[in-house]
Amino acid sequence: MKIRVAIAGYGNLGRGVEHAVSASPDMELCALFTRRNPDSIKTFSAVPVYSIEKAAEMRDKIDVLILCGGSANDLPEQTPELAKYFNVIDSFDTHAKIPEHFENVNKASLSSGKVSIISVGWDPGMFSLNRLYGQAILPDGNDYTFWGKGVSQGHSDAIRRIEGVLDARQYTIPVESALESVRNGENPTLTTREKHTRECFVVAEDGADLARIEREIVTMPNYFADYDTTVHFISQEELEQEHAGIPHGGRVFRTGTTANGANSHVIEYSLKLDSNPEFTASVLTAYARAAYRLNSEGVSGAKTVFDIAPAYLHPESGEELRRKLL
């Protein structure tokens, strides 16, 4: 019997999950929930679409619900609410608020006897896992996380809010010399500016003051002021042709020594992703398998990627995994 999966929210991430579930032979997508008018949603698979209000009454028909809303406004309320009825997975990524979110979701999941896995994706998610494995193996060492090259939606949005800007796309780019220094085990101390640069492609209104827009971007506190930032003004056509994708990625390093500093080691985990939301969706879907299996064994409560034994993510049995992958 296949694992019955449902999706809540149908943006880029929800569409990614729709694809990822289709690619998983042990799963079937049985419902899509939306806050919009269900009739307005065009899915590419034959999944039935329902109002999110209907979710609770379908609790017996769904093994695990993957939440695809945003961390700022949707998940802080949606995850604890839906954890009252379902095994749930979310990609909550507001790092500072994870402990509070975990507590809220944990209470709901314990009361329902279900499993929730929060903050799933690649950062938080696979990058977090690699920070943990790296620290556990090499206690005498340093962590480094680099992001990119990739599109930052938050920074792109910040540029769009500047007067005279019609559209924008911002890329975060790791500094190659910093990567090399870390990779060579030099354990550099790196400032924000030394780790990443920012490159902006901006579509301005006709007749806008380009010098002012550029100045407002590169001096914007928190977003750009601490980085070396490059601004390119381009046409809407060029933006759509050359910058339509949502690539991202990055690297987590653990560099450390053994035998009181006698020998050095470098662990590097790298992601190069053509589609940030589709990859995140693929991670969510693998953890949906784990949530269902854990709950089938009687486990309940909130979990993170740190709490999930890797074998739960893979469709094959422990015996097959030991034979083929170990």
Place this chain on the structure above:
Amino acid sequence: MKIRVAIAGYGNLGRGVEHAVSASPDMELCALFTRRNPDSIKTFSAVPVYSIEKAAEMRDKIDVLILCGGSANDLPEQTPELAKYFNVIDSFDTHAKIPEHFENVNKASLSSGKVSIISVGWDPGMFSLNRLYGQAILPDGNDYTFWGKGVSQGHSDAIRRIEGVLDARQYTIPVESALESVRNGENPTLTTREKHTRECFVVAEDGADLARIEREIVTMPNYFADYDTTVHFISQEELEQEHAGIPHGGRVFRTGTTANGANSHVIEYSLKLDSNPEFTASVLTAYARAAYRLNSEGVSGAKTVFDIAPAYLHPESGEELRRKLL
């Protein structure tokens, strides 16, 4: 209270564990067991040394025993035997015999109510984990494992058995163009020869037939015949000065697509290790923490890295990990 760790076997790996336990503030090394005369063992820490025959009677004084013997002759008997008394960790790496070894160790651990974690290290071990995570996240894709640049002990030993050879050191080296092709998502089909080359540094007896030795190396079935192999004859002094270390490493890739092939993704996990045995020992020590904790929760039986939730490896609490690393 610290976790009381003991070591069985005092070669390169055992010495690495001695260092790794010293670097772990939550552990103390309380015994070293050997098959040699205990008086002949010189440790660098103050750990007491006992005959392996004494191990069973010390079972109440040791929380977890890390086995540092070899896979060919030691572990197939030692691990099931010592699992009758202890939580144990081993680095059993004969891939084809892992299922049989797992069954033997599992029986012993279930009967003693202890936890054993077998085949821990980096391959099998961290590389296996990355193959599993990669397949679970990107079901439509390919795996690639490359080893090196690093010293292969088995291949070095094979050269030493040739007549006229006094000493030898063999390096396994990944082919850079193959790495690049995989990294670019080209999904190449690679022969053995296209993935790795082998470089040999050989000390020959005075007056030995160097051409014959070189021919015997490069045509040796299983070890060298399927590879492009380079042979350098050097002096014993040069071997000791330039090739004394035991570096190793490698890379595991998962390349795959999402949305029916619309987007490509590359996951790369890379290790660059100055000391193969010290890094392996560091992984064993982290999993020793997990074995002890799992057993404290009432778990018993044989496990592999696939079965261990990552949080068990790290000394900090779940709450701290969520706050600092997620």
